[in-house]
Amino acid sequence: MSTAPTSGDPYLVVDDxxxxxxxxxxxxxxxxxxxxxxxxxxxxxxxGESGSGKSVSSMAVLGLHDRRSAQISGSIKVAGTEVVxxxxxxxxxxxxxxxxxxxxxxxxxxxxxxxxxxxxAEAYRTHHPKATKKEARSRALEMLERVGIPQPDKxxxxxxxxxxxxxxxxxxxxxxxxxxxxxxxxxxxxxxLDVTVQAQILDLLQDLQQEFNSAIIIITHDLGVVAEMADDxxxxxxxxxxxxxxxxxxLTRPExxxxxxxxxxxxxxxxxxxxxxxxxxxxxxxxxxxxSGCPFHPRCAHREKVPGDLCRTELPELLPAVHGEGHLKxxxxxxxxxxxxxxxxxxxxxxMVEEKR
Amino acid sequence: MFSxxxxxxxxxxxxxxxxxxxxxxxxxYGPKSPALELCRRDTNNxxxxxxxxxxxxxxxxxxxxxxxxxxxxxxxxADRTIIHGTSEYDCPAPCLGISYRDKSLVxxxxxxxxxxxxxxxxxxxALYLLIxxxxxxxxxxxxxxxxxxxxxxxxxVFSSIPYYLVALLSFxxxxxxxxxxxxxxxxxxxxxxxxxxxxxxLVWLVMGLYGATAYTRYSRGSMVEALGEDYVRTARxxxxxxxxxxxxxxxxxxxxxxxxxxxxxxxxxxxxxVFTEKIFSLEGIGKWGIDAVNIKDLPVxxxxxxxxxxSVVVMNIIVDIVYSILDPRVRLA
Ligand SMILES: Nc1ncnc2c1ncn2[C@@H]1O[C@H](COP(=O)(O)OP(=O)(O)OP(=O)(O)O)[C@@H](O)[C@H]1O
Ligand SMILES: [Mg+2]
Numbered sequence: 001m002s003t004a005p006t007s008g009d010p011y012l013v014v015d016d017x018x019x020x021x022x023x024x025x026x027x028x029x030x031x032x033x034x035x036x037x038x039x040x041x042x043x044x045x046x047x048g049e050s051g052s053g054k055s056v057s058s059m060a061v062l063g064l065h066d067r068r069s070a071q072i073s074g075s076i077k078v079a080g081t082e083v084v085x086x087x088x089x090x091x092x093x094x095x096x097x098x099x100x101x102x103x104x105x106x107x108x109x110x111x112x113x114x115x116x117x118x119x120x121a122e123a124y125r126t127h128h129p130k131a132t133k134k135e136a137r138s139r140a141l142e143m144l145e146r147v148g149i150p151q152p153d154k155x156x157x158x159x160x161x162x163x164x165x166x167x168x169x170x171x172x173x174x175x176x177x178x179x180x181x182x183x184x185x186x187x188x189x190x191x192x193l194d195v196t197v198q199a200q201i202l203d204l205l206q207d208l209q210q211e212f213n214s215a216i217i218i219i220t221h222d223l224g225v226v227a228e229m230a231d232d233x234x235x236x237x238x239x240x241x242x243x244x245x246x247x248x249x250x251l252t253r254p255e256x257x258x259x260x261x262x263x264x265x266x267x268x269x270x271x272x273x274x275x276x277x278x279x280x281x282x283x284x285x286x287x288x289x290x291x292s293g294c295p296f297h298p299r300c301a302h303r304e305k306v307p308g309d310l311c312r313t314e315l316p317e318l319l320p321a322v323h324g325e326g327h328l329k330x331x332x333x334x335x336x337x338x339x340x341x342x343x344x345x346x347x348x349x350x351x352m353v354e355e356k357r
Numbered sequence: 358m359f360s361x362x363x364x365x366x367x368x369x370x371x372x373x374x375x376x377x378x379x380x381x382x383x384x385x386y387g388p389k390s391p392a393l394e395l396c397r398r399d400t401n402n403x404x405x406x407x408x409x410x411x412x413x414x415x416x417x418x419x420x421x422x423x424x425x426x427x428x429x430x431x432x433x434x435a436d437r438t439i440i441h442g443t444s445e446y447d448c449p450a451p452c453l454g455i456s457y458r459d460k461s462l463v464x465x466x467x468x469x470x471x472x473x474x475x476x477x478x479x480x481x482x483a484l485y486l487l488i489x490x491x492x493x494x495x496x497x498x499x500x501x502x503x504x505x506x507x508x509x510x511x512x513x514v515f516s517s518i519p520y521y522l523v524a525l526l527s528f529x530x531x532x533x534x535x536x537x538x539x540x541x542x543x544x545x546x547x548x549x550x551x552x553x554x555x556x557x558x559l560v561w562l563v564m565g566l567y568g569a570t571a572y573t574r575y576s577r578g579s580m581v582e583a584l585g586e587d588y589v590r591t592a593r594x595x596x597x598x599x600x601x602x603x604x605x606x607x608x609x610x611x612x613x614x615x616x617x618x619x620x621x622x623x624x625x626x627x628x629x630x631v632f633t634e635k636i637f638s639l640e641g642i643g644k645w646g647i648d649a650v651n652i653k654d655l656p657v658x659x660x661x662x663x664x665x666x667x668s669v670v671v672m673n674i675i676v677d678i679v680y681s682i683l684d685p686r687v688r689l690a
Contacts, residue, residue, distance in 0.1 A: 092596045100594070112610075161685075
């Protein structure tokens, strides 16, 4: 077994991760130079639009990419063990065991032909080869109960299509947690669920995290989810980190126009009616032929504020932000705080501007 | 399940009846008199119009069609006596009539020939699945590799050669000139299983390998699709061995579309394999049917068509049942 890290050491350290897929149309640069880390007991939220590389980067942690086609470089250390280039056999020991992943779209991610209980028991027996079928089943039952599935003794013998969307997601979580993983990656665990169920699922994840002190990565489009769950936030755009820091810093003092755009596009039902939802104009860039310079520049409303043609010609580095320790941003703007306060905040949260006056 | 079976058997019977009526009508209203061939043979090619009418009377073609069809259909469940001119023939139920060619009972002929066809079908279809699906799955796992590309190309080339040519060449080379395989012959399985096996081995290989090329392509395609499914990724993320992922999670889904094609193929195999039977001189349903069509032997044509109709209906029911076993979302109704 790999050595357990002393408390405080990050459990997962991703360093300069790059994932590329050669395709008939060219090289898809799905993830480029990505670095982040997660400690036990902490939650990292990864946000970004569709296609920004959130799933691809997390799947690399479990070594789920096709070895023959995906080009992966950089380093991913799980509890100190390097997993990039790790043998398939060693990788299998980690998967579903120390590191588990809950995939987006639970209906498609559960096998339609097998009963829920059988799918859970299989996950358990894979890593507990000595366990009997009966033990695995009672463990599956226990997990279904723990994630709050009503009548688990009945549900255990049902098929995924007989479950509701929320229950399927719970079953996925139960399957992910069945071997007490130290790191749980939840890929959009609440997308496509209604708001109440969404809140229940998030509560469930938080409870389980407190119980087991595991590290969680939660992938989402929804900054609301991040605000509720995450200690740290990583904002991805076109396969790169564009802003990274503690959730508090990134959500209250964002310094990258893309993050501002994400904040403006959060539909916040509970908030003041003055708040407006403004989608980011334009479409995510092509990963086959990314834009020159800052990949966000074609959609950026503030690129004129940067002298010269810098945004179009030069990729900004991921550098410490003006504010906050460990807060990183990738942007050429000289004084992002001023722009945010003057132009963005009044749009997204007029009441906060009032308060400050 | 029970109501499904009842429903499907009823609708299947309707199809079989319609097919048999159609065959009857085709003979009855076809351009040439169905008695012509027999008349020519029995009169040494001096079939005068008067003689022809006599033969038509004898075979019942001067009666109304529904009356004759009724007699034939009744014979399926009740014994009947068939009168051809002055001769009478006893035909116990299930009576399929008597062959125009040699006045033998069609039912007896069927009983003799059907086991040959069934034996061919069993061996060939087993190879379709064994070889076709195995190779298809292996190719899907190595998708895009040189071996995969070469395999797909070679199956395409192989199946673009006409089947009769493959069968004929195999017979000429492997049996006639080199005797690697003994001459094909049918020995009933219950008489001597080993002789049954060795007598048909070459024929199975020829049919099976040729047919398997298509199965390689179907199952490769459906396997590639299955391997891309989200639940296969989930299976890998659980830490399962690739072998388990492939066989337990992907293959089970990949088989579903293959089973449909397989069901129909088995139905066609059961209704006879004309080229195979002709080339390897085996007395099965296919050759029987073709010979009967050539001499307008209505009772035999009717019988062989029924075999096809019944096989298609039965195989479709079986396929649906297998579906519902494989996929719990499918409800039999
Ligand atoms: N196997 C692959 N081959 C080629 N391209 C791929 C492959 N897997 C992913 N991609 C591409 O990589 C990019 C990033 O995909 P990814 O699934 O990580 O996005 P995402 O951020 O998870 O989006 P979403 O929010 O829609 O789930 C996409 O453009 C996708 O098309
Ligand atoms: Mg995704």
